[in-house]
Amino acid sequence: MTRLQGNNQNRTVLVIGTLIAALLIALAVYAVRGNSGGNTGGDTATFNLGGQPVIGQADAPVTVAVFEDFKCPNCKRFEEEFMPEIRAQYIDTGRARLVHMNFPFLAEAARLPEDDSKYAAQAVECAFVQGGTEAYEALRQIIFRAQGPESELWATKSRLKELAQNVEGLDQARFATCLDNDETAAAVEADEQQARQANVPGTPAVFVNGRLLDSYDAATVGAAIEAAAN
Secondary structure, eight states: OEEOOOSOOSOHHHHHHHHHHHHHHHHHHHHHHOOOSSBOOSOOOOOOOTTOOEESOTTOSEEEEEEEOTTOHHHHHIIIIIHHHHIIIIITTTSEEEEEEEOOOHHHHTTOSSOHHHHHHHHHHHHHHHHHHHHHHHHHHHHHHTOOOTTSOOOOHHHHHHHHTTSTTOOHHHHHHHHHTTTTHHHHHHHHHHHHHTTOOEESEEEETTEEBSOOSHHHHHHHHHHHHO
């Protein structure tokens, strides 16, 4: 997971002490509750998923919410290495539905001259407004395939327009206007606020029925879906 970075490096002892205390508490909770199938524990997060693109059946019994940043290399790995198995076993079979949500923070963390994390998120939201989940997913996959270094500015608006030309049926002029005018900035900001309210530690962050998992590999996600369905 690509994690959020703190700014203060002068409180090492306090941080270590806090982590030890948290570990002891976690172990005590684990002993009482037992293993939760790869879950990190803690409170269950509640997300507003209205108006979000949904992959799979809308009435599936388990909801998987994934927060990602298009500049995050671990997100690309999740999409290319683990998502095909998760989708084949759980999404396409109607056992779970998956909702992708935006948590664009890497460009800001790297202090890049432009926030291309948000540009990329706005781009897929522009595709969603125009072409629904199908266009949204198509552009998502294209952007991840074209991913550049997280420390460099590469998801510029001009580059995103070039990539969007590969999405069949997308009105390119309408897409360009949407992106240039930041028409989906509010939708991206709403996702980001939900991520921060849920204390999302980094990306990709996978929640199964509101419970944050400690890993994003297919085995852990699958086990959590199985547990949530029972």
